[in-house]
Amino acid sequence: MNLAFHITALTAVLFYVGATALYLRSLWKRVSLSPRRFLAIGAVGHALFIGLSFYSGENYSSFSYFTSSLSLGIVAAYLFFSRSNRPNSRFDSLGAFVSPLALFFFSISSVVFHFSDDSKSSWLDDPLLVFHVASTLIGIAVFSIAAIFSLALIFQETLLKNRSLHTLTRKFPPISSLEFYRERFIIVGFLVLLVGVSTGFYLTSGKQSLIELGDPLLLASCFALMIYAFVILAGKLKGLRGRRAAILSFCGYLLMIFSLVGANFIENFHVYK
């Protein structure tokens, strides 16, 4: 079991690194190997790793599971999206953002992959808690994809505005497509995360101490959601789009990542630490 555990983890990391290198190289040069395939193999290794670690009998911290699953969720969401948009191969270039981000979350999950005293079964027994965790995870994964679209949009817009029309502009999707998907992913992410946050509030309604006003996680999450709500509303009502909307969306995402990662490195701030 221990050997399989290490092999799957190593497979996931190696293939994610390989996919990152290939995606980045493909932005400038034609590559014979498919980076998408590398990413998919990495995701399979990653899924096996999570499955094995879950059933290994050891209790790892729920935060490790969360970040590791988020990393896999981002890759899965991207692979699903790029597959359904296969004729437009320009979406493949976004893998250059997806694979490093997945690696980032996977690394975080490994760095803080420590044993926990919490009983795994305790949170699995509560279906509402499972629903809360799952919807939060899916929401953040969708926001991650939206952030990648925002980043690509800023990048593409800067190149076109400055008339730097080299290979990269041809590699990335058109601004209108980036804008369209950024907007859609943010709306979906917002709705899913809202469900996750609402169930979280409901779950902690009897434990007032956990939702103190000074909780950085809570504040950052609320700010992030407010930014996203503003971006959605201003986009619909006032036509906020393009660079400014993309920057705001990305800021919202950074805040959300802080609430997820940064706040969890500070002791005793959230229940899943």
Next chain:
Amino acid sequence: MSTNSQSDIEEENVSSTLRAPEIYLSGMSHHTSPIDTRERFSMTEDRIQLLLEELSSLDGILEVVVASTCNRVEVIWSALQGDFKTSVIEEKISKVAGVCHSEFSRVGYHLSGEVAVKHLYRVASGLDSMIVGENQILGQLKTAYSTAHEQGFTSHLLNRVFSRSFNVAKEVRTQTRIGERSLSVCSVARDLAEQIMGDLSSSTVLLLGAGDTGRLALKHFKAAGVRDLLVGNRSEVKGRKVAKEFGSTYFTLAQTEQYLSSADVIIGSSTRQTNQDFFLKASQMASSLEKRKGKPQLCIDLGVPRNFDPKISDIENSFLYNIDHLQEVVSHNLGARREEMQIAEKIVDSAVSKFQIWRQGQFLEPLISDALESFDSLRKVEIARTLKRFRSENYSAAQLREIEQGFEVLSKTLVTKAFYRPIESLKNDAESKHSVFETFKNFFTG
């Protein structure tokens, strides 16, 4: 018939069986002739048909294909080696084109063998084109080949070289980025619009100034699938004429602001006096973008003096490109295409080598089949002789049939097995150009 003449005939027969058909190419292109000469030699379908018939009726010519485009007229044919009749080919081309023979001699070229194959591969890949990497030539070559092939003017050699040239062209296109970059200002403008709007079929293009440049730009956008075109011009007659030509709506320049917000791409190609105001001001653009709720607009300024206010580029969600910016992209693309050419040339070279190897194998085919036929007849004679002996003894008809079948199987297996290695060795050695001694050694050792 004297002995001498008999041996001469035999010698000639032997040499003609050893001579294999070779590929030849005669023609003229934009590299060797000016446009007025190419115009005179340019061929319509009827003339191509006539030339195909004239050339195929010539002694020694086995196959022929005629390709005529605006940049080249080329005849590709095959004939037995040594029957190279360039002057006859020149005469026929000149006669069909109705031009003096000496003119072709002045600008034409004749290639044969490996050089001809390489030239054909380069032409099919767009490497020999005026605009390097363009793929129109591939379609034209395919048409030329299918015209000749359907009428039986081609056989295995030209079929092979043409099919390989189409594969090489495909390989060049997929393995390099030679055809990806636009090399004209208008196509760069269209690429830019696609970079911002994506699919242009649902976009609206507004043109200010219906001159030749503006019309050319509209042509590019129409070809990209744009359905909604708006044409604004100072002269109503000319403006309406161009609008009608492209199935678009005409408006006067005074109405520009009214139509501005509905346009995704705005092209300026009008003539402006230097003391005159810009046709499109930054304030107009800002209000247009406000009406569009931030939906991006691309402004292409093809006019000199400039038609659009340069401050437009400072406005969010607006993209402004003038003629210099577009020209810069064209130059950059041209440089990039040249870099890709080096990779493409390597692909062509490798394909030519492979074709030559195949050709050398083709030389051996008749020799091998002759040798096998000769051994087979020997085998049959020996079986008949042996069976004769068996028939003189008291064997029944059924027994004799069984013996004969046994001999047939045994002798065939022996011949096949005995010749398998020498044949393979011959084929391999033809590719590696071994000495006779090495080839003979390989017959038995592999």
